[in-house]
Amino acid sequence: MAFKDLRQYISALEEQGELKKVNKEVDWNLEAGAITRLVYERGLPSPLFENIKGYPGYRILGAPISTFRKLAIAMGLSPETSIKELIDIYLQRKGKLIKPVIVDKSQAPCKENIDIGDQVDLLKFPAPMLHDGDGGRYLCSWQVNVTKDPDTGWVNWGCYRGMVATKNTLTGSVSPAKHIGTHFQKYRPKKLPMPFAIAIGPEPVSGFIAGARVAANLYEAELAGALRQEPVELVKCETIDLEVPATSEIVIEGEISPTETDWEGPFGEFVGYSATGRGKSPVWKVTAVTYRNNPILTVSNTGVPVDEYHLDVGLVRSAELYDKLRSEGIPVAAVNAPPEGVGFLVIASVRGRGPNIAERVASCIWGTAQGTHAPFVIVVDDDVDVFDIWQVMHAMVTRCHPYRNIWKVEHGAAIPFMTFLTAYERRHRLGAKVCFDCTWPADWDPTTDIPPKISFDSNYPKEVKDYVLNNWESYGFDKLA
Amino acid sequence: MFRTGYEIFVGKLEELEEGKELQKEIRDAQTYERKTVKALFSSSPEKLPDGEPLWIRGGLGRLLDEKPWRIKIIGAV
Numbered sequence: 001m002a003f004k005d006l007r008q009y010i011s012a013l014e015e016q017g018e019l020k021k022v023n024k025e026v027d028w029n030l031e032a033g034a035i036t037r038l039v040y041e042r043g044l045p046s047p048l049f050e051n052i053k054g055y056p057g058y059r060i061l062g063a064p065i066s067t068f069r070k071l072a073i074a075m076g077l078s079p080e081t082s083i084k085e086l087i088d089i090y091l092q093r094k095g096k097l098i099k100p101v102i103v104d105k106s107q108a109p110c111k112e113n114i115d116i117g118d119q120v121d122l123l124k125f126p127a128p129m130l131h132d133g134d135g136g137r138y139l140c141s142w143q144v145n146v147t148k149d150p151d152t153g154w155v156n157w158g159c160y161r162g163m164v165a166t167k168n169t170l171t172g173s174v175s176p177a178k179h180i181g182t183h184f185q186k187y188r189p190k191k192l193p194m195p196f197a198i199a200i201g202p203e204p205v206s207g208f209i210a211g212a213r214v215a216a217n218l219y220e221a222e223l224a225g226a227l228r229q230e231p232v233e234l235v236k237c238e239t240i241d242l243e244v245p246a247t248s249e250i251v252i253e254g255e256i257s258p259t260e261t262d263w264e265g266p267f268g269e270f271v272g273y274s275a276t277g278r279g280k281s282p283v284w285k286v287t288a289v290t291y292r293n294n295p296i297l298t299v300s301n302t303g304v305p306v307d308e309y310h311l312d313v314g315l316v317r318s319a320e321l322y323d324k325l326r327s328e329g330i331p332v333a334a335v336n337a338p339p340e341g342v343g344f345l346v347i348a349s350v351r352g353r354g355p356n357i358a359e360r361v362a363s364c365i366w367g368t369a370q371g372t373h374a375p376f377v378i379v380v381d382d383d384v385d386v387f388d389i390w391q392v393m394h395a396m397v398t399r400c401h402p403y404r405n406i407w408k409v410e411h412g413a414a415i416p417f418m419t420f421l422t423a424y425e426r427r428h429r430l431g432a433k434v435c436f437d438c439t440w441p442a443d444w445d446p447t448t449d450i451p452p453k454i455s456f457d458s459n460y461p462k463e464v465k466d467y468v469l470n471n472w473e474s475y476g477f478d479k480l481a
Numbered sequence: 482m483f484r485t486g487y488e489i490f491v492g493k494l495e496e497l498e499e500g501k502e503l504q505k506e507i508r509d510a511q512t513y514e515r516k517t518v519k520a521l522f523s524s525s526p527e528k529l530p531d532g533e534p535l536w537i538r539g540g541l542g543r544l545l546d547e548k549p550w551r552i553k554i555i556g557a558v
Contacts, residue, residue: 029483029511129513133542135490136513263490263506263515266542277540278490 002076002203002228005109005247006296009074009204010061013046016079018070020045027053028060028137033130036062036301043067043306048296055126059296061201064142065208065308071315074204075227083314083387084334090227090319098225100232100243108235108246109292110199116238116288120168124289125250127164130301131268135278136163138267139170139252142300142308144199144210144220146242147183155242156180157220159211162198162284163264170284171264174256177415179216184256184282193255195240196284201249201298206232211308212316213370221245239287249295254286271342271417272304310339320370321346328364330357333382337374338389344418345376347386350439358437359407366433372413377435383458384438395438409433484510486534487552494537494545497522504558510536517558523551 003009013019026032026049035047040063049060065071072081077089105111115121127139140162148155156179162172174184180196187194201207205228209220225231234243237253244251264281266274300308314337322335325348333349348361358379365371380386384395400406414421414431421431440450452458456465473479487507491497497505499522508515523529524546532551539545 027483131542133538133544135542136508136515266540268542274542278542 002205002230003074005203006061006064006201006207006249006298010048010296012073013070016069016073018045018067018073018079020047022047022049023051025051025053028055028126028128029053030129030132032060032062032126032128032299033301036130036299037303039063040066040301040307041304046070052126057294058126059294060126060128060299061296062299062301063307064298064300065204065311066306068311068314071208071311074208076229083318083336086315087319087322087335090315091323093226093229094223094319096226097222098229098231100221100225100234102243103233103235103246105235108233110235110244110246110248110251110290112291112293114238114288114290120286120289122164122167122170122252122286122289125291125295125297127297128299130299131274131303133274134163134267135263135265136165138162139164139297140172140198140200141302142200142207142211142298144202144206144245144248145180146197146199146244147180147194148242149183150186152217154217155219155221156183156216157206157210157224159207161267163267165262165264165283168286169262170252170286171262171281172284173264173279173281182216187256188258191258193257193285195242195255196253197237197240197242197244198252199244199248199250200252201296202245203228203232203247206245207298208308208312209316212312214316214320215369237288238290248292250289250291250297252286253288253290254284257283257285268301268303269417270302270307270309271344271419273417273419275419276416305342306339310342313337313341313343314339317343317346317370317374321348321365321368324368324370325361325364330360330364332361334386336386337370338387340389341374341376344374345378346371346374347378347380347392349380349382349384349386351382353381353440353442355442357442358405358435358439362407362433362435366412373415373431375412375414375418375431375433377433378438379435380438381440383453392438396436399440400436400438405437407435407437409435484534484536484549486510486536486549488536488538489552490538490540491545492540497537497550499523499528502555507535507552510534519555519558521553521555526551529553 047062069079127137145158162170206224233246235246260283261280317337325332331351362377380395412431412433414429529551532553534549535552
């Protein structure tokens with residue numbers, strides 16, 4: 001059974017020891033952010049702040065899906081499910097999309113309270129000051145942003161940061177590189193406001209999948225349905241023609257102005273830096289806010305890995321790229337876009353040896369929407385576990401010739417968050433790419449040129465390994481994980 | 482536990498010419514409410530004894546001076 005709402009998911013986290021209820025009074029001003037940041041950096045249970053200074057009756061869930069364990073729980077799986085298994089399950093479930101269903105307003109918990117027009121006050125909610133030096137209080141850091149293509153009707157779910165500017169306006173970037181920007185480009189030139197909805201605190205799979213980069217024209221609500229194996233329940237908004245997850249904790253509705261801008265940022269971002277600075281962004285004018293009783297604000301405090309963004313990359317990008325390479329006929333064994341690589345790194349392993357295999361892998365990755373902004377590609381042989389960074393590092397320093405096997409490409413796609421670029425390059429999206437070919441060269445004789453690998457798995461006879469493993473505890477060691 | 486007074490974002494410290502009345506957008510350091518004011522600025526508390534603390538940040542959010550300056554608000558704009 002999928003979780004009906006965020007609250008059922010919170011209960012499951014608590015049962016699994018992955019939630020900490022915080023009853024002590026906590027300040028929305030930096031304190032909640034600092035606690036949540038430490039939770040990410042130490043891999044701790046998600047904090048549910050139940051006593052927020054100045055906000056009685058309101059709660060904050062920090063770090064909602066900050067580990068693969070929590071992600072597995074969100075998907076209705078055992079917390080022990082490995083990332084390899086999660087990727088297989090993702091691809092398997094994605095093969096059968098499930099359309100959402102529309103429910104009546106009377107069945108939608110997000111309509112328990114409705115503020116329209118002058119009643120709107122965004123500061124009614126405990127929007128936290130997440131990082132010292134942020135441009136303001138960010139009400140939107142982990143949610144579903146909904147917009148619609150006015151020409152095709154394609155509805156996109158995304159997750160885009162949103163800062164409180166005034167009691168009834170937000171500001172947030174609407175980058176043309178994002179799907180929301182694709183939609184906005186169809187409104188702005190005509191000076192038309194673009195309707196938007198922001199669903200904060202939906203059931204967890206919807207929240208997770210909104211932040212993932214999937215193909216344009218794919219309705220993420222159907223993908224969320226597939227991953228949770230039940231349709232997502234949606235309800236119509238009050239003031240605009242969009243639908244949102246019906247069990248959301250808070251729903252913000254409105255229109256993005258085609259002409260008005262206001263200050264937004266800086267903001268501590270997924271790259272682990274406050275990287276893009278303060279700038280003018282479109283004004284998001286709020287026409288209505290609906291919310292549950294005692295609402296729970298979900299907060300992702302982005303920074304150094306691993307947080308929700310990195311988990312999205314770790315699962316969805318790995319799975320999508322694996323699927324793409326496979327469909328292109330490349331003998332790919334596994335793909336990992338490790339969370340620690342902040343989306344900039346992809347590691348792929350290949351079966352067999354062929355000329356230019358690493359270049360083929362990298363070129364294919366860079367040609368996809370998921371891989372175009374991953375300037376670092378590492379290709380290894382399939383005896384290397386791409387999910388074990390230590391094995392990858394070992395392959396790199398033992399199989400990658402430091403001059404011949406590093407393929408540098410001078411020009412590549414870039415985003416402003418690429419902190420290794422100069423300010424000029426970031427502004428003008430002038431990137432570069434590199435592929436580390438850590439496979440044994442195709443023309444090396446496997447019997448004389450390639451040295452035998454010395455590890456427990458690769459070196460010892462099966463009989464010896466089985467005997468040792470079966471007797472492991474008799475040697476006085478703890479049982480192996 | 483937290484800073485008091487006001488904060489301001491600037492491109493460079495030189496934008497805050499000391500002793501001169503300037504029109505700037507500032508924000509409350511505790512509520513983050515923004516307002517545009519006419520004010521006097523000083524890097525030294527002695528030069529503006531009736532001023533309030535002002536924390537100066539660069540465009541990336543970093544504090545440009547670890548110690549607060551002083552601001553004396555003359556009026557809202």
